[in-house]
Amino acid sequence: MRKILTQTGLVGDACSEQPRTWGLALAEGAAVFLAAVNTAGDVFSKLEQGVCTLYDHLARFGEFQDVLAVAAGSQPSAVQPWGWHPLVETEALRAGLLVVYRFGRIPLHDHPGAHGAQRVIAGRVRIQQFEEQPRSKPSGSLRSLKLAVDRELAEGGTASFAPGKRNIHGLETVWPRAVLLTATALPHREGERAWYYPVPLRPPDRSSILVNRVCRRPSVDHLKAKRGWDSTPAFFKE
Numbered sequence: 001m002r003k004i005l006t007q008t009g010l011v012g013d014a015c016s017e018q019p020r021t022w023g024l025a026l027a028e029g030a031a032v033f034l035a036a037v038n039t040a041g042d043v044f045s046k047l048e049q050g051v052c053t054l055y056d057h058l059a060r061f062g063e064f065q066d067v068l069a070v071a072a073g074s075q076p077s078a079v080q081p082w083g084w085h086p087l088v089e090t091e092a093l094r095a096g097l098l099v100v101y102r103f104g105r106i107p108l109h110d111h112p113g114a115h116g117a118q119r120v121i122a123g124r125v126r127i128q129q130f131e132e133q134p135r136s137k138p139s140g141s142l143r144s145l146k147l148a149v150d151r152e153l154a155e156g157g158t159a160s161f162a163p164g165k166r167n168i169h170g171l172e173t174v175w176p177r178a179v180l181l182t183a184t185a186l187p188h189r190e191g192e193r194a195w196y197y198p199v200p201l202r203p204p205d206r207s208s209i210l211v212n213r214v215c216r217r218p219s220v221d222h223l224k225a226k227r228g229w230d231s232t233p234a235f236f237k238e
């Protein structure tokens with residue numbers, strides 16, 4: 001037996017077998033995910049393997065199925081256009097179930113300085129991931145973003161990001177609503193996040209978009225007023 005995961009505040013006795021308790025499953029799954037951040041090799045595949053291991057550890061437990069049932073049956077509210085059902089929230093790691101509702105979307109936003117990964121548990125979701133153009137000079141709130149990933153994820157599908165790499169992303173349900181397990185290492189603190197809204201200006205090339213970077217969190221009314229989307233790259237057009 002050995003003690004694990006003191007850096008997350010989740011401490012347990014680890015065994016070589018599958019974790020036997022919910023607390024151990026959380027601790028060991030979180031440890032595997034955090035280890036991926038500092039492991040050499042393809043950081044994206046490591047993070048995605050990490051979130052899948054976290055899922056495998058948790059899904060057998062009634063505690064997880066209870067949270068999943070609540071998430072799957074939840075409704076959007078005026079202050080929360082998407083659902084968030086936390087499983088772990090420490091300074092080192094934030095993990096939980098994200099719900100993107102039917103016809104819903106989460107506009108482009110960043111995760112400054114963080115590593116993260118998502119695994120689709122139910123539904124289908126479209127994810128677009130961008131990076132700031134390395135040589136673009138910010139002009140006020142205007143930024144140039146380069147499209148890095150644009151794909152549809154079905155159940156079991158994964159996506160990930162790292163600091164400065166695919167770190168700005170947006171999600172939209174394909175059918176009917178999507179529930180994702182998401183894990184973020186060294187998550188941002190409140191007030192550090194920004195949102196990015198495409199503007200109708202000609203981008204520098206076809207794989208880029210120009211956006212306004214704002215710190216205002218979008219409301220349900222704001223998203224409803226801006227409903228309807230065009231093809232890429234105006235997918236998250238304001």
Ligand SMILES: [Fe+2]
Nearest residue numbers: 109110111169
């Ligand atoms: Fe995100």
